[in-house]
Amino acid sequence: MSEAAVHDDHHDHKPTGIGRWLFSTNHKDIGTMYLLFSLLMFFVGGAMAIVIRAELFQPGLQFVNPQFFNSMTTMHALVMIFGAVMPAGVGLANWMIPVMIGAPDMALPRMNNMSFWILPFGFTLLLSTFFMDGGAPAGGWTMYPPLVLQTGNAFPFLIFTVHILGISSIMGAINIIATVFNMRAPGMTFMRLPLFVWTWIITAFLLIAALPVFAGAVTMLLTDQYFGTSFFDAAGGGDPVMFQHLFWFFGHPEVYILILPAFGIVSQIIPTFSRKRLFGYTSMVYATVAIAFLSFFVWAHHMFTVGMPLAGELFFMYATMTIAIPTGVKIFNWVATMWRGSMTFETPMLFSIAFIVLFSVGGFSGVMMSITPVDFQYHDTYFIVAHFHYVLVTGAVFALFAAAYYWLPKWTGHMYDEGLGKLHFWTSAVFVNILFFPQHFLGLAGMPRRIPDYAVQFADWNMVSSLGGFAFGLSQLIFVVVVFKCIRGGDKVTDQVWEGARGLEWTLSSPPPFHSFTVPPKVTEESAHG
Amino acid sequence: MSKPRTSMLRTLFLIVVSFTSMLVVTPAWADWALNLTKGVTPISHQVYDLHMRILWIMVVVAIVVFATMLWSIIHHRKDKGAVAAKFHHSTALELLWTAIPIAILVVIAIPATKTLIAMEKTADADITIKITGYQWKWEYNYMGEDLTFFSVLAADSRAVVDKTSDAKPEDIDNYLLDVDNPVVLPINTKIRILTTAADVIHAWWVPALGWKRDAIPGFINDNWTYIEEPGIYRGQCAELCGKDHGYMPIVVKAVSKAEYQTWLVETKQKIAEASSGADREWTLDELMARGEGVYKTNCAACHQANGEGIPGVFPALVASPIATGAVEDHINIVMNGKAGTAMAAYGAQLNDIDIAAIITYERNAWGNKVGDLVQPMTIQATR
Amino acid sequence: MSDSETYFIPEPSPWPVVGSLALFISFVGGSLFLNGSAPMFGSFILGLGIAAIIYMYYAWFSDVISESLAGRYNSQVDVSFRWGMAWFIFSEVMFFAAFFGALFYARVLSVPWLGGEGAGFLTNAVLWPDFVPEWPIDVIPNFSKFTASVYDDVIHAWGVPAINTLILLTSGVTLTFAHWALKKNNQKGLVRWLFVTVCLGIIFVYFQAGEYHEAYTELNLKMTSGIYGSTFFLLTGFHGFHVTMGTLMLAVIMFRAMKGHFTHENHFAFEAVAWYWHFVDVVWLGLFIFVYWI
Ligand code: HEA
Ligand code: HEA
Ligand code: CUA
Numbered sequence A: 001m002s003e004a005a006v007h008d009d010h011h012d013h014k015p016t017g018i019g020r021w022l023f024s025t026n027h028k029d030i031g032t033m034y035l036l037f038s039l040l041m042f043f044v045g046g047a048m049a050i051v052i053r054a055e056l057f058q059p060g061l062q063f064v065n066p067q068f069f070n071s072m073t074t075m076h077a078l079v080m081i082f083g084a085v086m087p088a089g090v091g092l093a094n095w096m097i098p099v100m101i102g103a104p105d106m107a108l109p110r111m112n113n114m115s116f117w118i119l120p121f122g123f124t125l126l127l128s129t130f131f132m133d134g135g136a137p138a139g140g141w142t143m144y145p146p147l148v149l150q151t152g153n154a155f156p157f158l159i160f161t162v163h164i165l166g167i168s169s170i171m172g173a174i175n176i177i178a179t180v181f182n183m184r185a186p187g188m189t190f191m192r193l194p195l196f197v198w199t200w201i202i203t204a205f206l207l208i209a210a211l212p213v214f215a216g217a218v219t220m221l222l223t224d225q226y227f228g229t230s231f232f233d234a235a236g237g238g239d240p241v242m243f244q245h246l247f248w249f250f251g252h253p254e255v256y257i258l259i260l261p262a263f264g265i266v267s268q269i270i271p272t273f274s275r276k277r278l279f280g281y282t283s284m285v286y287a288t289v290a291i292a293f294l295s296f297f298v299w300a301h302h303m304f305t306v307g308m309p310l311a312g313e314l315f316f317m318y319a320t321m322t323i324a325i326p327t328g329v330k331i332f333n334w335v336a337t338m339w340r341g342s343m344t345f346e347t348p349m350l351f352s353i354a355f356i357v358l359f360s361v362g363g364f365s366g367v368m369m370s371i372t373p374v375d376f377q378y379h380d381t382y383f384i385v386a387h388f389h390y391v392l393v394t395g396a397v398f399a400l401f402a403a404a405y406y407w408l409p410k411w412t413g414h415m416y417d418e419g420l421g422k423l424h425f426w427t428s429a430v431f432v433n434i435l436f437f438p439q440h441f442l443g444l445a446g447m448p449r450r451i452p453d454y455a456v457q458f459a460d461w462n463m464v465s466s467l468g469g470f471a472f473g474l475s476q477l478i479f480v481v482v483v484f485k486c487i488r489g490g491d492k493v494t495d496q497v498w499e500g501a502r503g504l505e506w507t508l509s510s511p512p513p514f515h516s517f518t519v520p521p522k523v524t525e526e527s528a529h530g
Numbered sequence B: 001m002s003k004p005r006t007s008m009l010r011t012l013f014l015i016v017v018s019f020t021s022m023l024v025v026t027p028a029w030a031d032w033a034l035n036l037t038k039g040v041t042p043i044s045h046q047v048y049d050l051h052m053r054i055l056w057i058m059v060v061v062a063i064v065v066f067a068t069m070l071w072s073i074i075h076h077r078k079d080k081g082a083v084a085a086k087f088h089h090s091t092a093l094e095l096l097w098t099a100i101p102i103a104i105l106v107v108i109a110i111p112a113t114k115t116l117i118a119m120e121k122t123a124d125a126d127i128t129i130k131i132t133g134y135q136w137k138w139e140y141n142y143m144g145e146d147l148t149f150f151s152v153l154a155a156d157s158r159a160v161v162d163k164t165s166d167a168k169p170e171d172i173d174n175y176l177l178d179v180d181n182p183v184v185l186p187i188n189t190k191i192r193i194l195t196t197a198a199d200v201i202h203a204w205w206v207p208a209l210g211w212k213r214d215a216i217p218g219f220i221n222d223n224w225t226y227i228e229e230p231g232i233y234r235g236q237c238a239e240l241c242g243k244d245h246g247y248m249p250i251v252v253k254a255v256s257k258a259e260y261q262t263w264l265v266e267t268k269q270k271i272a273e274a275s276s277g278a279d280r281e282w283t284l285d286e287l288m289a290r291g292e293g294v295y296k297t298n299c300a301a302c303h304q305a306n307g308e309g310i311p312g313v314f315p316a317l318v319a320s321p322i323a324t325g326a327v328e329d330h331i332n333i334v335m336n337g338k339a340g341t342a343m344a345a346y347g348a349q350l351n352d353i354d355i356a357a358i359i360t361y362e363r364n365a366w367g368n369k370v371g372d373l374v375q376p377m378t379i380q381a382t383r
Numbered sequence C: 001m002s003d004s005e006t007y008f009i010p011e012p013s014p015w016p017v018v019g020s021l022a023l024f025i026s027f028v029g030g031s032l033f034l035n036g037s038a039p040m041f042g043s044f045i046l047g048l049g050i051a052a053i054i055y056m057y058y059a060w061f062s063d064v065i066s067e068s069l070a071g072r073y074n075s076q077v078d079v080s081f082r083w084g085m086a087w088f089i090f091s092e093v094m095f096f097a098a099f100f101g102a103l104f105y106a107r108v109l110s111v112p113w114l115g116g117e118g119a120g121f122l123t124n125a126v127l128w129p130d131f132v133p134e135w136p137i138d139v140i141p142n143f144s145k146f147t148a149s150v151y152d153d154v155i156h157a158w159g160v161p162a163i164n165t166l167i168l169l170t171s172g173v174t175l176t177f178a179h180w181a182l183k184k185n186n187q188k189g190l191v192r193w194l195f196v197t198v199c200l201g202i203i204f205v206y207f208q209a210g211e212y213h214e215a216y217t218e219l220n221l222k223m224t225s226g227i228y229g230s231t232f233f234l235l236t237g238f239h240g241f242h243v244t245m246g247t248l249m250l251a252v253i254m255f256r257a258m259k260g261h262f263t264h265e266n267h268f269a270f271e272a273v274a275w276y277w278h279f280v281d282v283v284w285l286g287l288f289i290f291v292y293w294i
């Protein structure tokens, strides 16, 4: 029986009905499910953000009690990070990696489906805690003990959510590694891989190395709570700060897990719309590797105020500053790609340009925070909140929007509504800055984060920020309209879609056949990365 | 296509320029609380200078990078007839833009290291204060002075938060930034500050002193300060510590050394007065009156002013089995707390009269009608 | 069969979604049990979930085995499986790394600090003046919560743990013998050596259980015995769990070997389990050295 299943299952002969989605072994269907799920979670997490911003609209308690406010903050972060941004990244990887490396599918298609289907169950587990005695977790997404041990009935649900999502991500990462290492078409050498694929392999390694540590750390929380161990309790010889070390050993690589795929996306888009090859491909690859490697040695910059010995503070300060160097290389390479290109500014390009500018703004505040003695002032204020929303929202989320616009025509075979796309971009880009830029001022002026109510001198900027937040949130509805319209119909697009696009994905029809490459394509230097 | 292009350009320009300019004008707006405070200690000045130096460097880097990009966006556009060049790498350039950031970072790292080392020099302090974070108040212990007291959110702010007053935040002086007992410190004195916590992690932060430090249960962190100007400096808890994390402010009152000495004597006297009378019989009315006040400052944050608690998180005391049951159990839980929960041991925090008053109050308020009263002497006997 | 000109893509399969559901059910059950809101119901649900997981594994692997036996896998699939298994094991390594990290942190940092060394001078002087740092710690810093279970002694390296080390090392060797037998297509030898390996695994778990029994009944060494007991039981416990799983996997492989599922060139399942077993072995060496010995 040497003929492969692919041949039984002829090109557009798709499984039908609900079974197509429940039992899927198809990377595109699974990718689509990932992407839709993450969009849903973006709105769930966004709705929580709106509650936060509404409460902070003016001083005094308006809508929610402080306990519920803390639940909102905690769940907002968990849903956004683990439900929106990570699954969106995995969804894109699922859709694009096989078509970018010339494979028919992911290496382990059944496991791929399990990685996805765990997610809806995992978030059911997490979101159900809202209806429990004691409410949803309210100890912050960082889950520091001893506070997190005061969580009510939700506590084990929180821990197990981490476990189950960890299982999903690790399986996803293993799949990506197996696919890239094993399924490349002949001629697709490593140094010809599109950068999106490169950033994803590195991300996959980060996932496999970081997530189990997080799982281990929360397991210790569980035993401290229910089995009388004292890992995080000085009374028994442990240390609450130990949890922070374990958490951030995971947590810092985690933020690069969120941003590296975004770097990959931007590295695909900028050359396409500059009609010019990516500048410094090799250094891009090395910079990505360097960022990932360094990310395991900087974790304690989140903990400068816990009172580490001087040597520790210095080490983590220097190490953290170092990350600016490879990241700078990336920024400069993008600018150099645009330099003397022949640029047009369709929506994906607009989001990518905004990404470069606004991510850098977040990166600059990151460098400021890496300076230990000054971070003593910044730490746990809105300055931090501003920093990480710049890198997460205008960084990761903007890149995801760029990716969606860039590949939607490929996925659906239809052009999206460029007018609406531009509208979405301009409203988002303007309002997101009204939302987050003033938070720098708030932080510097002394407003702590994670508070439901604040002193009167912080009122003005909070109001501005909230207004920006509402407007930014509403702007996201445009995106839903664009996606919906594009799936329903629109102008037919060519295989290449974009004039400057290069790479294997643009050699397939739009939309691509059900099993992407049933016969491996031959890859040459010319047809390789953009 | 030309309309979106010009509007795009304009807006992009606006974004870049307005944000860099916002950063640039920041120092000029310092009074308007846009920027970090300069503070009132030598360390806080160093930190402020460091902050400004890095901020400026970042602004310059931003301008260079974004301006290059903007230039390219304006000139290298397809509709202007730009034809894409073919180059795609340059080792010299790549080395250059690795080397320049390294140089910049070194320039930042040197003063940063110096400041950090200066901050760690806690030895040779004249006085030492131990600060303990509780959910949700601060305890100040003047070591060697036999002086310990608690400091909680001022009553007028509390009333707004609890919605027991109709006042608006704007009507109150220093809403959320005021306490009942400020911590008083002498100026021009090296003060060593130890931080720790009793339940969960808190962080003690007064921006004007130039640093914050976590208060971690079971561990002591040390730090120091040297205040140069008398005044009142306000801060807040800066580590999420549960429901009322937003409501545990800090107020430092810096006074001359002489005033500090007088204050020490007076405060010690006041505290002694408050706990005198523990050896006499108290009446129900006396205990109820005192109990209400002590309950509000110490217990209401969790069990609520009306005694109804927060379902699932903090139990109601109204009709609770303990508050209406055997008095020994009631005394026991208040004196010793309950390990592993947020209920702390108040035996170590309050004097005998206050504990007797609280327990009496809880047993006879909000419709609890046990009718018994607990005498301070009974509490004394359990110690 | 191993032509890479064509690919193998499995048909749609119900097991992944069944597996996700089973995990969900187990975790709901476990949570209800642990938080005490519905312990009886929770443990019932947990049992149900675990049964569903076992069933899912059985069904999923049955599919894989029959596809493999039908010769539908080419060498590319084989390599994918290898990558998958290898990185799964790496993720397990990192999971143990967290627990070892906790052990080192306690031994090198938190216990000495509480005892007044280095950065902990004030911590000790102000908060725990009576605490003397030692490992294994004798007296736990304080607190009514933990003093109840100060232990009399710990398990020493050169008793049962040393024997267990020998057992595991031997099992690694016997497993290699099984592999050699398989490579020579000596099916009898394969089964025989696998059987010996499984037995060694069972003996190991049996000894470990005896050790726990002794700790709890005679030494008063418990999970609640402060950081020493915490790290001891968590590390050895998770390892013991892995040995148990490994033994089960070996047993399955043994039964499959008896059915003649493996040929000298096509036996990835065997190798995967062997890798896993060696990994468990290596982790034990770490445990023996850092938990029991030094
Ligand atoms: C996508 C996510 C993401 C990314 C990419 C980053 C990137 C960086 N982060 Fe951020 N960070 C977060 C997400 C992220 N962070 C989150 C979520 C938190 C808060 C968690 C919590 O507490 O809840 C946080 C918190 C955080 C802290 C802790 C602050 C505190 O709590 O006190 C610090 C401190 O050092 C820090 C630093 C940095 C640095 C130095 C980078 C660098 O990687 C940035 C590098 C980029 C640039 C520097 C810009 C481009 C470079 C150039 C143009 C070259 C020239 C530049 C120079 C010479 C300087 N981050
Ligand atoms: C990828 C991660 C991610 C993303 C995308 C976001 C997106 C947003 N975040 Fe979030 N945030 C975090 C990660 C993220 N955040 C993290 C890690 C924390 C720290 C948590 C902690 O302290 O533990 C945090 C904390 C945090 C805070 C601080 C809370 C506190 O400290 O008390 C605030 C406050 O403004 C905030 C706001 C927002 C807003 C307004 C958005 C917006 O971008 C959201 C926009 C989206 C929508 C609004 C949804 C779409 C639209 C609708 C649903 C239509 C209806 C809309 C209206 C009616 C207006 N976030
Ligand atoms: Cu105490 Cu926050």
Ligand SMILES: [Cu+2]
Pocket: A251, A252, A255, A298, A299, A301, A302
């Ligand atoms: Cu970080």
